[in-house]
Amino acid sequence: MEIHDNLRVNMARPRRFSWSKFFVIALTIFILLFAAFAFYAYMALRPMAKAESNVQAVVKQKTSLTNLHDMTVDYRDGSTYAVLGSENGQSKVAIIHGKEKKVHVFDYGNGLTRNQIKQLLKNDYQSKRIYSANLSEYQNTLVWELSYQAKDGSLNYLTIDYKNGTVYRAVNGI
Numbered sequence: 001m002e003i004h005d006n007l008r009v010n011m012a013r014p015r016r017f018s019w020s021k022f023f024v025i026a027l028t029i030f031i032l033l034f035a036a037f038a039f040y041a042y043m044a045l046r047p048m049a050k051a052e053s054n055v056q057a058v059v060k061q062k063t064s065l066t067n068l069h070d071m072t073v074d075y076r077d078g079s080t081y082a083v084l085g086s087e088n089g090q091s092k093v094a095i096i097h098g099k100e101k102k103v104h105v106f107d108y109g110n111g112l113t114r115n116q117i118k119q120l121l122k123n124d125y126q127s128k129r130i131y132s133a134n135l136s137e138y139q140n141t142l143v144w145e146l147s148y149q150a151k152d153g154s155l156n157y158l159t160i161d162y163k164n165g166t167v168y169r170a171v172n173g174i
Contacts, residue, residue, distance in 0.1 A: 048073075055081045059094045062103040063087070068094075074134040074145045076157065082135035084108060095137045106142040111162040117144055120165060125158070126151045138168050 056068050065085035074080045078098040085092055091109040096102070112120070114133055121127040127148040136145040142162040150156055150172075159169040 051079075051081070055083060055096055058096060058101055059083050059085070059103055062101070063094055063105055065092055065094055065105070072134040074132070074136045076136070076145050076159075080134075080136045080145075093135055093142065095135070095142070097137070104137055104140075106137075106162075108142075111142070112144065112160075112165055117146065117160075120160075121146065121148050121158075125156070127156075128153070131155075135162070141168075143168060 051073070052071050055071060059065055059068060063085075065083075065087050068083050068085045070084040072082045074082070080098070081096045083094045083096075085094060087105075090107065093106050093108040095104045095106065117133050118130060121130055125148065128151050129149040131147040131149065132145070134145045136143055136159075138159050144158075144160050144162055146158040146160065148156055148158075154172065155174040157169070157171040157174075158167060160167050
């Protein structure tokens, strides 16, 4: 305080920067942003998690498959779900088309693997990038539905037989 003409005047002092308030505010903003991102991610992934639980419930109800895992979704001809499981010690795959409740079960394990598919696409089709490799069904046969980018940058789709690699459908140059 300063005395000025016999009056006491409170002089405004410059406030000091408070590091503790800064850290509390910064931490609060960080926590709020993290919570918003987590909520957004939860809401974005919720439909897929719900579809996966619905597909697994249908497969458990309609088949005797156990140990269900590795669900894939292919959107080429509507939604096609493939779930790996086992039955009597043998690997099987269950295929469900869209919202149908009809389940098709195929033997799994004596066909082309994902690594063999990748090599096939790189060697025979000169793929630059592989977007998806999902199990599906085509004409009552277990197939791989593949999408990849060619060296020229075009998008291509292939439907190949799971067991021997025979090409059923090919869409090139999209």
